[in-house]
Amino acid sequence: MTALDPLTAIAQAADYSRYLRARLEARPELAAWLAEACLAPFERRTMADFLAAAPAADEDTLKQRLRDLRQRVMAVIIVRDLAGQADLTEVTRTCTDLAEVAFAEACAWHHRDLAEIHGEPLDARGRPQKLIVVGMGKLGGRELNVSSDVDPIFVYPEDGETSGPRRIASHEFFVRLGRRLINSIGETNHHGFVFRVDMRLRPYGDEGPLVSSFAMLENYFYTQAREWERYAWIKARPLTGERLDELEALRRPFVFRKYLDFGAFAAMRDLHAQIRREVARKDKTDNVKLGPGGIREIEFIAQVFQLVRGGQTPSLQVRPTRAILTQLAALHLLPERVAGELEAAYILLRNVEHRLQYRDDQQTQQLPHAPEERLRLARALGYADWEGFEAHLNTVRRKVAGQFEQVFGAPQEDQSGHPLSGLRHLPPEAARAHLDELGYTDSAAALDRLRALIGGSRYAGLPAVNKNALDGLLPPLIEVAAGQPNPDDTLARILTLLEAIARRAPYLLLLQEYPQTLTQVARIVGASPWAAQYLTGQPYLLDELLDPRALMAAPDWDLKRDELRDRLAAYDGDLERKMDVLRHFKQSETFRLLAQDLAGMWTLEHLSDQLAALADLVLAQTLELVWADLPRKHRDRPAFAVIAYGKLGGKELGYASDLDIVFLYDDPHPDAQDLYARLGKRMNTWMTTLTAAGILYETDLRLRPDGASGLLVSSVEAFDDYQHQHAWTWEHQALTRARYSCGDAAVGTRFAAIREAILCLPRDPAKLRADVLEMRQKMHDGHPNTGPLFDLKHDSGGVVDVEFAVQYLILAHSARHPGLTANRGNIALLGVAGELGLIPADIAAAAADAYRELRRRQHQVKLQGAEHARLPVEEVAEATAAVRALWRAVFGV
Structure with a gap:
């Protein structure tokens, strides 16, 4: 970064920004101050010191001082940014600091003024209360732009009344304070404004009360709030007040569900569709915030993952968009390359937004149409001409739009066109014929299972969203189950899973949002009844199937x-x-x-x-x-x-x-x-x-x-x-x-x-042999097997015999061969025993192979859901013969 020449930088900034030029012409003394101030970022402490240097005696003076501060902050930001001295982080941090300092100053001033008349607003225990100004959106995320609206919500802890001679309800006190605060920050007078204030995000919007108690807010969250308001409250952050942990205890569970909330995709998809319709109606396609591939789409990508997973992954509860993109890459929810491209796009688009706003201090994100304005904008961003900048911008926006479509692409909700969509409504013979063609070996049983699910009382009692999701899932599930080696068993297990999660919309919506997951489900449950049971018992594990790489x-x-x-x-x-x-x-x-x-x-x-x-x-x-x-x-x-x-x-x-x-x-x-x-x-x-x-x-x-x-x-x-x-x-x-x-x-x-x-203690081999054989017999007696199948673990010639033989060898010979004490596993220890000549090497090798095979077969049988690991004797005859040979070599019986 080259050293800043203040006078040149101010002249160039004033040439680009009509707003800055007008301020310098109206206040010539500002130029000398700016020449020194623009050499460093405008820090929060400097803002507070500026206001404290001349405390406001009345409301008009307060407004003037706040507006004077805002003009100075804006002047420093514009000069430093256009001169390449301030990055996006500095710009948004400085804007956010200005808003926080302004709200804190105005709130404290008006609280004191009202308290002199009415006394302090008290809670039920007689404690004074403060107004909590909650910063929403970019203010809450510390990402405020240079000509932004602020969207505060005013909250106070409890109802009560003031303590002074002219008592009023605490609610009324905070309503009056809120109105004054809006006026001090948002009113436009001959000194300008501090921030435009938009109160429409408060509970019930324009029709709702200006301030809410904790109790009122909690009731609203759980009885009246709409899904999009969870999105609005993601970044919500208190700027003033006390008892903030109590407010956070209300906000966090409202925004972040304990479960994986895949319904957020549909809610944010609908919200984005509304925005797109509004953009098209007002011809705002060239809007770098709301248009295709714009800032809002990057924010939506980041925030949908917060809504879906934030309740289970606390690291996704942070507020800044760029921090969320970093977390999404770290958690492998987005490829690192994609997260990097989205962050780079976000930086570019926010820099474009700021340069659009520097011109006239207008809240605009619309690209200009006039050739001269286009050239000015391109050069302010470091491009030689508009064409070069436009080409790069279009490439970036296409990537953002493409990634947005990947994340928010419409799920497979409407399966009316699927060849199997009407299967359950067909006559039984025709339905079975369809299933026969797909490869089901017992189509009658498969059809009965399908109709039992859809015709059962559980299905009848489902909410509409669950029914729609289930109806949409069945045709592709029938199809993917048919692609497995055992379609009948696979379908039966999938239907058991669906029945288990039928009342839990998030899991149905997960499968609907990620239809590629159905194939993974079919593969796993088809391969193993035990796996199917495990997944059915913990259906949140469906989330693990979303990323095959992970x-x-x-x-x-x-x-x-x-x-x-x-x-x-x-x-x-x-x-x-x-x-x-x-x-x-x-x-x-x-x-x-x-x-x-x-x-x-x-x-x-x-x-x-x-x-x-x-x-x-x-x-x-x-x-x-x-x-x-x-x-x-x-x-x-x-x-x-x-x-x-x-x-x-x-x-x-x-x-x-x-x-x-x-x-x-x-x-x-x-x-x-x-x-x-x-x-x-x-x-x-x-x-x-x-x-x-x-x-x-x-x-x-x-x-x-x-x-x-x-x-x-x-x-x-x-x-x-x-x-x-x-x-x-x-x-x-x-x-x-x-x-x-x-x-x-x-x-x-x-x-x-x-x-x-x-x-390694020396032992009497005869006594050791007798003790081990006695214990083996007790184990055998404790696991009787009267059936025709061979028990891979407990029967003579099975897994336990190998374990006992190895244990005997260790206890009998470690005094002379300490290497046997290493906890290396039975297979390796058999090899050591063979090398030492404690047993014939060929018997040791064959027993090791047999042990490996018996455990492998035992594992397979258990995965098939069997209570006991038992197989026909002839299937494991070679392995059991090798184990019996080991037993004879070790014990002589």
Whole structure:
């Protein structure tokens, strides 16, 4: 940025801006002041100091001082912007600061003046109250343009009356204050105006009261407000007053729904259509704000995502448009390239808007038609001629309009032209023939399901919007289900999903707004009944299907942890919301892994690793949250760790596995046992409590010392003593698959040392063999299988046999081969045992392959929704033979 030559810059600005030239001619002293003032931005403190230097003794003086300030601010902005010294951020910030300073000054002055007559307006508890001026639109977003209307709303906390001798109702006091405020800011006199004031956004518009109490505003929000008013209140921000947190508690839930609100698309689409009709009627196609590809379309793109997702994603509740575009890219709701193009377009269009307004201080966004005016505008924007500028502007606006159409393109509401739209109204024979042609194998059953849904009492009782959405979804759903390998099952599962969400319009509208999602739904529910049940139970997960790239991206757990912490931080003090955030996070990440699994992205071993990493992350965050909320702590961070056993410990977790965990601490403080017992108990409660979002994980704490009768948490010394002196062989077997999960790393290190020492103890092979075989028989007896199918987990030759064999090898040989204590998983440990000659290498390799195959088949069967993982014996004969060979090699039986 080159150094500013003030005199040249002022002369060039005055040549372009007729408004500035007229001010300098009318007030010659302004030029000398401006030559110095334009060297730096006009700061908020400077504005306040200017007003404080000569306090207004009367209302006329107040108006004059405010208008004088406005002229000075405008002069500095125009000179600095046209000279290339001020960017868009400086211009809009300065304009917004001027509005805030002006409202604060005028509001305080008139409040004092009225209070001298009527006394202070008191609430029910006798406390003085202040008027809250709520800045709407660009004022609220700190994006005000240089010749903008301001759209305030006047609010006060409670009804009551004033305290003075000439008492009036508080409402009347604030009405009088509001009228004076409008006059002081908006009246045009021989000094000009400060801002044009438009009060039509207040409750009930022009017909409504000028001011509203909190109670009146809340009642209006939930009984009278229209959908577009949520859009208007997105940027709403209080500029004056007190008890602002109470106002925010009214605004936030009105604007930002707790659920994903896809109905916002239709509401904003309708609002935009009205604007487009008005633009066409008034021939404003060349309007850079309201015309195609204009400022308003960029704002709508940003704000529809705020309305849809802001309730669940607090980072989308910020107000400035450019900040929202940045967030949309960060959240992958818009491609980074698109968000960047929209921000660049926004900057260009706002700069054009300002130069249009600099000419005559008129609130205009209309491009000029006169050739001379066009050339002036182009050059003021740094272009040599109008043609070059127009070409660039048109390219930018086409990109904005194209992106707007992508976001707001009309959904598939009207399916009257779809070949299957009249299917349910056809005679049964004709309807079945259509379904037969599509590939349904039992068209009669499929037709019965369709008619049961549409003819049922649930459908009859639906609101009209739900019925219309459901009617529009059925034809394409029948079509996409027919494209799956098992159309009949797929359709049945989709219809079950639709029945579950039929009363929840946001989910129906999601599918309607994003018809491409239907194919993803069909693929997932068609592939797995368990997946279909999971999705039906948590239909908000439909949102995960909107972006295939994000859905299929391998998880970055460090990044996920940071994102989760940010989401949790937004609900400080709200325990229930934090519990639900954790549950939604776990369910969403599980669903992503499920979709990736069904697409063939993961081997079973890698999938289990990912599910274990997710569980570790959730446990760690639960520990953090519970510790932060725990009273009477004697240290900042807990000397406490969560130890994972079983499937979590061995990183062989499945989608619905519970967590076998043990809590350890290493803290000599006399209150440590009680403190960490409370911590462990609350952690367990956080995970297992059923909230509206379900449970986090089922847990099993029985592997702790002395089992269910033992203490919930143990010191590392007590744990060490128990393992050496009191533990049963089966508890040492369990220790082979145990590992540190989360918490204090030093405690984890001590646990690892204890574990290795225990596993490396010399043992009597005969006694160990007898103990392990006895425990295996108990497990076998506890899972009887009298049917003809083979139980992949519990029957002889199944998964448990491999696990017991590996555990025996670890306990029997780690004293001489410490490498066996590494928690590397059964497949890797079989390889180590084969290399060490503990069992024949070929038997070890075959057993490892068999274990992998049995777990893979077990996983497949579970995804098909079976209660038990059982298959015909002949299908797994080769694998079970390899496991039995391992068993004989290890145990000799």
